[in-house]
Amino acid sequence: MADAAGAEKPQTIHPLFIRVTHWVNAFAIFVMVLSGWRIYNASPLFGFEFPPGFTLGGWLAGALAWHFAAMWLLALNGMAYLAYGIVSGHFRRDFFPISFKRALNDVVLAGRGRLDHAPGRYNAAQRLLYVGVILAVIVAIFSGLAIWKPVQLQGLTALMGGYDVARLVHFFAMAAIVAFLVVHIALAVGVKGVLAPMFTGRAEAPR
Amino acid sequence: MKPSRLSAFGSKVARLERRSFIKQSLSLGALSLLSGCTLKDDDAVDRLLSAMSRFNDKMQAALFDPTKLAPTYSEADLTTPFPFNAYYEEKDVPFVDGESYRLQLSGLIADKRPWCLEELRALPQSSQITRLVCVEGWSAIGKWRGVAFRHFLERIGADLTARYVGFRCADKYYSSIDMPSALHPQTLLALDFTDAKYGYPLRLRIPTKLGFKNPKFIHEIFVTNDYPGGYWEDKGYNWFSGS
Ligand code: HEM
Numbered sequence: 001m002a003d004a005a006g007a008e009k010p011q012t013i014h015p016l017f018i019r020v021t022h023w024v025n026a027f028a029i030f031v032m033v034l035s036g037w038r039i040y041n042a043s044p045l046f047g048f049e050f051p052p053g054f055t056l057g058g059w060l061a062g063a064l065a066w067h068f069a070a071m072w073l074l075a076l077n078g079m080a081y082l083a084y085g086i087v088s089g090h091f092r093r094d095f096f097p098i099s100f101k102r103a104l105n106d107v108v109l110a111g112r113g114r115l116d117h118a119p120g121r122y123n124a125a126q127r128l129l130y131v132g133v134i135l136a137v138i139v140a141i142f143s144g145l146a147i148w149k150p151v152q153l154q155g156l157t158a159l160m161g162g163y164d165v166a167r168l169v170h171f172f173a174m175a176a177i178v179a180f181l182v183v184h185i186a187l188a189v190g191v192k193g194v195l196a197p198m199f200t201g202r203a204e205a206p207r
Numbered sequence: 208m209k210p211s212r213l214s215a216f217g218s219k220v221a222r223l224e225r226r227s228f229i230k231q232s233l234s235l236g237a238l239s240l241l242s243g244c245t246l247k248d249d250d251a252v253d254r255l256l257s258a259m260s261r262f263n264d265k266m267q268a269a270l271f272d273p274t275k276l277a278p279t280y281s282e283a284d285l286t287t288p289f290p291f292n293a294y295y296e297e298k299d300v301p302f303v304d305g306e307s308y309r310l311q312l313s314g315l316i317a318d319k320r321p322w323c324l325e326e327l328r329a330l331p332q333s334s335q336i337t338r339l340v341c342v343e344g345w346s347a348i349g350k351w352r353g354v355a356f357r358h359f360l361e362r363i364g365a366d367l368t369a370r371y372v373g374f375r376c377a378d379k380y381y382s383s384i385d386m387p388s389a390l391h392p393q394t395l396l397a398l399d400f401t402d403a404k405y406g407y408p409l410r411l412r413i414p415t416k417l418g419f420k421n422p423k424f425i426h427e428i429f430v431t432n433d434y435p436g437g438y439w440e441d442k443g444y445n446w447f448s449g450s
Contacts, residue, residue: 039343039344040344042342042343042344043341043343043344043345045344060342060343060444061439061442061443061444062256062443064342064444064445065256065257065259065260065443065445066256068259068260068263068445069255069256069259069260069263072259147344149270149449149450150278150338150340150450151275151277151278151414151415151449151450152270152271152272152275152415152449152450154275154277154278163338163340163346164346167344
């Protein structure tokens with residue numbers, strides 16, 4: 001890792017650990033969401049189904065197999081990411097403090113095309129979104145456990161408001177993650193120079 | 208049995224059943240979309256998914272607490288009408304004559320004498336109101352009454368150290384469960400149930416497992432150490448499927 005921050009060397013803005021867990025997480029989330037849509041279709045909660053072409057697994061059993069395989073990847077990778085983020089001080093440094101006001105302000109600035117994206121620093125809107133999606137993934141995991149094991153983990157299921165409510169919580173946690181992703185991917189692709197560093201770790205060019 | 212409500216979608220189920228699990232889990236535009244290439248090496252992914260499913264069997268067996276009881280409900284909570292569910296349509300339920308009915312026993316059981324319904328009814332009966340959770344996600348609260356399965360297994364001299372208890376049914380359904388779950392205090396050999404038509408005269412009620420692990424119209428019970436599989440399990444559903 002080239003993180004001896006010499007002036008002539010490009011700066012590492014995303015540590016290797018964050019990059020690896022980020023992309024593993026992205027893969028796991030895609031598998032969970034797409035297989036989850038197929039599982040949803042087997043017994044829809046609302047008056048619609050997801051287009052089968054946009055689901056994973058081919059049928060219910062296949063989707064469940066994907067879902068219950070990728071959940072381990074999601075949970076283990078997520079725990080590693082959280083542990084690293086807490087212990088290394090990455091969360092404290094880069095996500096906090098969180099301010100709704102400044103996040104809103106940043107969104108307004110971005111709307112006017114005047115928000116600077118400094119490499120290696122997350123603006124207030126990003127911070128809010130990242131902490132928000134991390135919480136949404138945690139809620140998705142716990143509500144998922146509650147509907148997977150309503151007998152063995154009945155305390156958790158009760159905490160979620162019972163089996164039926166836990167299903168709704170699980171659905172809306174997914175919806176929140178997908179809403180985040182629409183914005184997140186649009187910005188990652190749309191804003192110049194942010195995507196590549198998430199692979200290489202290095203800011204492309206000093207601004 | 209309470210397999211998936213797939214059957215409710217007639218033609219869909221026929222189509223689904225014709226395909227194999229391997230093809231099914233991989234015939235996905237979605238994955239190629241994901242990886243940017245068409246997966247030709249179907250088998251590797253399928254093997255991985257099956258291996259993970261077996262791993263999940265082990266994790267669920269480890270998580271299973273033999274003393275943890277499923278939540279129970281009151282009569283007021285009962286789901287009426289209780290949904291019919293099987294791999295076939297409601298009009299195709301088998302007719303079983305209660306008079307001539309004999310429950311067959313085989314495998315690692317000391318006393319394999321068949322049982323008639325009066326003899327089963329003469330055993331101590333208990334009832335429960337519990338939630339049946341389908342693999343599809345929906346659930347329904349029902350009432351079941353019958354013989355504690357543990358009591359029955361002890362009574363017939365089943366080898367309680369064996370790994371599996373298997374079931375064969377009049378509707379050609381079959382399934383199997385692990386011995387610790389079979390011995391759980393709420394596992395019931397049910398003779399009376401809300402959905403009386405569906406499963407007569409004998410069905411398994413096991414609230415610690417998903418609906419499809421609750422075979423109906425049981426005509427044979429066997430105890431074995433050789434993995435017996437099941438109707439849906441052989442098609443790719445997770446075997447343990449604990450709740
Ligand atoms: C194809 C999908 C994705 C792309 C292209 C993508 C892209 C990126 C990029 C470029 C960054 C760095 C942003 C910057 O430097 O300003 C980032 C960070 C982040 N992304 Fe994603 N991402 C994807 C999927 C996901 C998913 C599925 C999640 C969570 C559900 C997620 C959560 C995050 C979080 C929490 C961060 C901050 C990481 C940290 O510094 O700890 N991303 N992503």
